[in-house]
Amino acid sequence: MDSPLHIDVRLQDCPADLKQELKTKAEERFARELRKNFPDDKSLKQAFKLFSDASEGGLLSKAEEKVATTWTKAFDKARQAGFRDIAVEEAYFEVRVSQ
Template sequence: MNQAEFHFPMPAQALAPQQLTAPRLPADDEPLDFSDAAAAGQCAYTVRFLDYPHPTADIVKVAEQRFRRELERHLGDDVLRAQRAYVSVSEASEADLTKEEVILATRWVKAYDAARTAGYRDLGDTDEAYFDVRAI
């Protein structure tokens, strides 16, 4: 085979087109129901480790996993609610806040601090690095 044949191969013998048939599903196989998928997606969030001076993919991924695991251990399903409460508390006056928002914001501060400590473990120099939590 020369270069011309390699880069510009001649078409093989034309094959007769064949009729494709759809695979048959068992009679008891029902379509999937995604009606509750929107509700499950409301509590989804991402954690990113930013501004780390030595960004190796494995190190960053492990740090993000440790941070997320510790955050979920402290807050459970209330991660986004607690973060929103923290933002509300930091931006609003005391008269506008509910008791639940203040409690959730306090839980967020404690959980974020514990998660940050877990995420920074074994990383060394983390002066400007931080974890960013965002809703999807």
């Protein structure tokens, strides 16, 4: 049996005066929206891995490229959800996926 997938989301480079509660809620919204864009943890993990491989210069087949783009689309939707209700410039979400 596989252990549950862990998604670590951190809002980086946000203003020092941003309340921790708002930051935490933004990170939680991001993670929740990211999960909603995949049918299961296995699909999410595969898309993240292929996207990461491609970002580091790895060669992907056409089928793998298609899967990797699902990560990009899901990340964008999650980013939009995460930034809802907070006004920050220059901030970004850092994501780590592990099992």
